[in-house]
Amino acid sequence: MEKVLIELPNQYSLHDTLYPSFTYPFFEYNNKIVKVVGSFSGTVFYFKKLLMEIQFRDSIPSRFIKEWLGLWFDPSEFVGVLSSTDRRIAETFVKTYRNVRLSVSTCDRDYIFVSVFLSQNTDFHFNTVRWIRKLVSVYGPEFLKANPRFSIAGDSYQLKRLEKVFSTYKRIETCSDLGFLRMNLLSIKGVGPKTADAFILFSSKNSESTPCDVHLKRFIGRLGLVDFKKLPSKNYCSKYYCWFDSECPVKEECLRYLFMNKFRKLSGWIQTIAYLHDKKFCSKSRCEECSFRKLCKFI
Template sequence: MKLVKLEFRVGGVEDFNLNLTLKPSFVSSLYTKSGDSWIKVSGLLAGDLVVTYVDGVLTVYSKACGDGDLLREVALCETGLWDEPPRARISKLKGKLREQVEALSQLYPGVRLSISPHDFNCIFIAVVLSKRTRYDVFVKRWVGELWRRWMCDLEVLAKLSISDLKPVGSSYQLQDMLEALRDFVNLDVDLTDVAEARRRLMACRGVGPKVADATLLFTTKSPWIVPCDTHLKRVSKRLGWVNGDVRMPSKQLCLRYYCDECMSKYGECLKVAIERLFPGFGGWVQTLTYLFGSSTCRAQRPLCERCHPTLAEYCVEARRRPLSSRRRSKDFV
């Protein structure tokens, strides 16, 4: 079969960074990295899609995909190039929000949203497994073994017992996955209506707002969806985006009310606040806070010396610390 090659000239690192785009995305669970190349190992075109990014040129190779339009669509979605460049989003902001998001984008340049609309099953499994555990260490290992044995077939996986999963692991996340899948296979989820799809996903055992929102963020072209995790909450509080007592989205309330009705009764949750501050692209901002919060702005012993000076100026936590502990990164002096 003839090798198909697509090339996309992207521009500078501030516009696109393949590694930083895939790292925080659950789409990375479908790939393995080798040198400058990302090789797809699960889902659509598994074993036959290779992506490289060198000197501003993204190159995509495939033999099995004879449909050039499909290959282009998969490539654009999974590399994040379907998404608008960071500078376009930053230009929509004003005042301190613009300064803060621009600083985050300088720390993590070229981040786009990598999504995989053709691999919903795989992404849903990876997100469900990610609860309260380390994605790079455990989730990627679990899904690699699951997909090697049973592919991304939800019907097959839902019929397994916990003893069937012993070769994969013994963590409670695997038991939770089975329960969620057994509920999900009996649902009819229409991904064209993300608000209703969110509620249907949350009808599954073990699926709350964060799991539902992350699944939809990474499987639909909906950059406004905001999965609320501890990193987003911590960074948002420290930068003054939300009050210290902001509440996280609640599964009970999300199933009972739509957002407007819930907000009128209980006030804004973190999700609604971020959607209001960053209309249309809250999911992209959440991705930046995940990178920042997991590596630098940590809950315990934050690495303030690595922080961008603009962020440090606004940080509530930094102002509480002695001046001697507020060392600035040499990269931004």
């Protein structure tokens, strides 16, 4: 096997980078980390102090390794373009969560769709991972090449629905304009704004894409980051083009539009740390340990 060494940033955490990412099911975690799903399966990652040793059979473009590790994205690079008020808030986020990057995989777009779709209304780190690993055990690491029967992994409605809609997804996934791609994704039964935005965020390098889940809503509400009245709605999002520019009549009330235009390229990363922060602190009432206590309206 070939091997390369990559220098890691100070205070970098691979666990905290992968845990909130939809690339999480693509790796097995023991004393080493092995990629077991999708392109370049069998790649092995070893920690060596501030270095990561990567072993692989087939030559891997370095950009893919950096995507998986989240090293393509440094949140500190996107703070300076914000307004002075937003910059101060973003600096607090970056200081607290500088160990967290964005793990994406542009070479595994179809597998990202599977991961995101199967995460709906279930325990992602248990059920979604279990279903994907079952597909790997039956069809192999690149199971999508086998035209799989997804329901072989279980009897959940998520698997049955994915089996019905995956061919529809395949017809639209090559759309290059992200605003139109989002609208097209929303034409798929079972795909709402959160699913579409999560797919775009984790299958590309468009860090502005912002899945508006319960964790982000709670995070924004506690810190008063934007004054919104509506969450993204499939009824509106499927009809109106909406990225940084929007044709939507309710855009000025929408959490996603307001948040994306406020935090720009940091938006998707902030959504990621909101997930981690809510899991670690807010949901456990660990307010005394929270780095954002001075910003929080609930304290």
